[in-house]
Amino acid sequence: AQTVTQSQPEMSVQEAETVTLSCTYDTSESNYYLFWYKQPPSRQMILVIRQEAYKQQNATENRFSVNFQKAAKSFSLKISDSQLGDTAMYFCAFMNTGNQFYFGTGTSLTVIP
Amino acid sequence: GAVVSQHPSRVICKSGTSVKIECRSLDFQATTMFWYRQFPKQSLMLMATSNEGSKATYEQGVEKDKFLINHASLTLSTLTVTSAHPEDSSFYICSAEGLYEQYFGPGTRLTVT
Numbered sequence: 001a002q003t004v005t006q007s008q009p010e011m012s013v014q015e016a017e018t019v020t021l022s023c024t025y026d027t028s029e030s031n032y033y034l035f036w037y038k039q040p041p042s043r044q045m046i047l048v049i050r051q052e053a054y055k056q057q058n059a060t061e062n063r064f065s066v067n068f069q070k071a072a073k074s075f076s077l078k079i080s081d082s083q084l085g086d087t088a089m090y091f092c093a094f095m096n097t098g099n100q101f102y103f104g105t106g107t108s109l110t111v112i113p
Numbered sequence: 114g115a116v117v118s119q120h121p122s123r124v125i126c127k128s129g130t131s132v133k134i135e136c137r138s139l140d141f142q143a144t145t146m147f148w149y150r151q152f153p154k155q156s157l158m159l160m161a162t163s164n165e166g167s168k169a170t171y172e173q174g175v176e177k178d179k180f181l182i183n184h185a186s187l188t189l190s191t192l193t194v195t196s197a198h199p200e201d202s203s204f205y206i207c208s209a210e211g212l213y214e215q216y217f218g219p220g221t222r223l224t225v226t
Contacts, residue, residue, distance in 0.1 A: 033213055043204060045157075045217035052213070091156060099145065099210050103156045 002027045002094050006104035013082045014112050020067075021077045021107045023092030033095040034068065036077045039106075040088040048090070051075065082111045115141050117209050119218035126197055127226055134192045134221045136207030142187035143209035148180075151204040151220075163190040197225040 003026045013019035025034070036048040051059045051068050058066050063083075067076045079086055092104040116139040126132045136146055144165050149157040161182050162170040169182035179201075181193040194201055202225045208215040 035214065037217075043151075043206075043220045045206065045208075047214060050214060095213075095215075098162075099215070100159060100162060101147065101157075101208070101215055102159065105156045108154075 002029075002096060002102045004092055004094050004102050004104035006092055006107050008107045009105070010108045010110070012110040012112055013079070015082055015084060017082055018078060018080045019082055019109065021079075021090055021092075021109065023075045023077070023104055025073050025075065025092070025094050025104075027073070027094065027096070029096055031097055034066075034075045035093040035095065035101075036064070036066070036075075037091045037093055037103075038086075038088045039091060045091075049077065079109075084111050084113060087111045115139075115209065115211055115216040117207065117216045117218040119205075119207055119221050121221060122219065123222045123224075125224045125226060128198055129196055131193055131195045132197055132223060134194075134205055134207075134223070136190045136192070136209070136218050138188045138209040138216070141209070141211070143190075143211075144187060145210040146184060146190040147208045147210070147215060148182060148190075148192050149206045149208070151206060153204075157206060194223065197223070199225045201225050 005024045032053045034051045038046045049061045063080045065078045089106045091106045094102045118137045120135045146163040148160045151157045160175045163182045163184040165184045171177045184190040206220045207218045
């Protein structure tokens with residue numbers, strides 16, 4: 001079974017600063033995908049970034065980047081130049097070869113003006 | 114990106130009645146859809162995997178006779194909560210399988226009185 005752990009229930013960051021959200025996972029599979037999703041108050045899940053496990057290069061998407069450490073089973077999200085609109089719940093997710101998603105418990109991020 | 118809709122967005126029903134939630138992929142065909150449940154301030158928990166033309170696969174602990182899933186076409190999956198009780202009140206989210214990711218619907222807030 002896959003488990004995803006987010007050890008930071010809540011975090012805050014000053015506007016324009018950088019913040020890193022942590023995520024670890026456990027799996028016996030070698031091929032999988034990792035994701036960070038954002039859930040704003042509207043509750044709509046929004047894909048932030050995706051990482052293929054077979055790729056060593058860390059994924060980046062504008063202000064969002066990940067630090068993927070496969071051996072350590074770690075997948076952290078770095079948000080640079082934080083904006084007020086980044087305030088949301090952030091979920092780390094693991095997708096197995098059956099395309100099933102398993103989510104972490106989430107980190108509530110607040111960007112402070 | 115791909116669009117997934119859910120209907121209704123909110124529903125209130127009386128205890129003992131059944132309620133149906135629809136999940137549609139609007140601009141693509143989805144062989145596989147997923148149903149999640151999210152309690153307040155908690156993560157998304159996978160309830161079942163819905164496959165077009167076949168029986169759904171339920172996660173451990175999810176009552177298949179209570180949460181009926183039908184995936185009769187490549188663009189529509191339905192979740193029927195039968196004999197609903199107050200403890201079934203929750204936020205239900207569906208997703209449709211895409212290429213290396215899932216596309217999430219906006220969710221349905223179910224309140225059982």
